[in-house]
Amino acid sequence: MQRPEDTMQQTLKINNIGCNGCVNTIKNELAGLTGVTFIQGSVPEKTITVDVDGPATLQTIMGKLVEIEYPAEPVTA
Numbered sequence: 001m002q003r004p005e006d007t008m009q010q011t012l013k014i015n016n017i018g019c020n021g022c023v024n025t026i027k028n029e030l031a032g033l034t035g036v037t038f039i040q041g042s043v044p045e046k047t048i049t050v051d052v053d054g055p056a057t058l059q060t061i062m063g064k065l066v067e068i069e070y071p072a073e074p075v076t077a
Contacts, residue, residue: 007037007053012072014065017046022070029068033060047075 017023023041026048030036035054041047050061058074065072 007051008058009049009051010058010061011047011049011075012062012065013047013075014070014072015046016070017041017043017048019043023048025068026065026070029064030061033064036061048072 014022014026017026020041020043023043026041027039030039030048030050033056035052035056036050037053038049038051040049052058052061062072
């Protein structure tokens with residue numbers, strides 16, 4: 001399934017990820033943000049990938065991650 005053209009996808013590096021429980025916590029918190037449509041995490045890479053189609057912005061997502069003590073940095077290709 002392809003993403004709509006107006007959907008933003010961003011991968012974020014989160015050094016505090018240590019297990020699948022961390023990834024699940026992040027997923028649960030970000031799923032509550034309006035416009036977040038997909039979240040996938042990788043424990044070995046310490047990253048999450050988020051698709052956003054709506055009011056949520058990268059700043060909103062990163063702010064939520066700081067709030068739950070998982071500060072992140074955008075991964076650039």
